[in-house]
Amino acid sequence: MRGTGIDHAQEVHVSQSGQERLTEDELFELLSNRRRRHILHTLINETEQVDIGTLSQEIAAEEDELAFDEVSSSDRKRVYTALQQSHLPKMDNAGVLEFDRDRGTVEATPALEDIEIYMDVVRGREIPWSDYYLGLTGIIAVVLGGATLSVGPFALLPLSAWVAFAIVALAVSALSHRYYARQNRLGIGSSPPASSTELEYEESA
Incomplete structure (x- = not known):
């Protein structure tokens, strides 16, 4: 079993007065699916509400490696259905976003401001x-x-x-750790980060 460098008994504090805490297991469950990572990545970079239709088309374009305008209505609907019936309710229940089914919109909650999300591994070596x-x-x-x-x-x-060697080795390791943690954190870069424990996306995962 691959480690994560994080104690799964530990809880993630969220900025929601009187609301529940999100555990590490719940957090990694949310991150285990690329569609949900895409949603979180989008919400972190957006200040307004996000339309589910637009979000569905973006995800379909990414999955099919197409331009946004080239996505077919059937592919967009396929993703839309999965988001509306599975992913968004799951994320709403976890408290990381607010899903308005009637308006067809989602928006971030204060939880996203406090959660530092990254896969704590040496990239490429797991x-x-x-x-x-x-x-x-x-x-x-x-x-x-x-x-x-x-x-x-x-x-x-x-x-x-040899003491100098030890100091340099520790310094280089610390700088590398900082760099990779920043690169893997959601919200950094132009697209959602892929996990080293990437799971094949599922329609109803």
């Missing part, structure tokens, strides 16, 4: 950052231990050089 740092700590411990005891190849350089 390694949790927690495991990465644990491994790096072990390597640094071996290097500094060997340098202190002047064992084998570690005796070729002074201890100060």
Whole structure:
């Protein structure tokens, strides 16, 4: 089972007075579907209400790799039905958006302002950052231990050089972590981020 570097018992606080908290499991359930990620991404970047028809056409265009105006009415309706019957009610119940079925609109709730959404993995390798740092700590411990005891190849350089190596390794890792976390966060970039645990989208997921 792939780790996420996040304790699933932990709860995400949302800015809704007196309302429920969104758990990590509920958050990842919402993010497990690309259509729902597209909706969240759009709402984070929009200040007004979003029309479901427009949203459906955008998603259909993305899935079929077509221009917005090239989407057929049948494909748009297919996505519209899935959003209206499944995805939007699920997200409304979770409190991350307000779905007005009568008007055919959705809008963000204050919850989106407080939720930092990103997949905490080393991109392309699916390694949790927690495991990465644990491994790096072990390597640094071996290097500094060997340098202190002047064992084998570690005796070729002074201890100060190995300490400098450890500092640089930690600094580079921290900067990389910050960069990838920012790139994977919803709302960054022109399109919804794809998850390393991407699931095939389903009509009624």
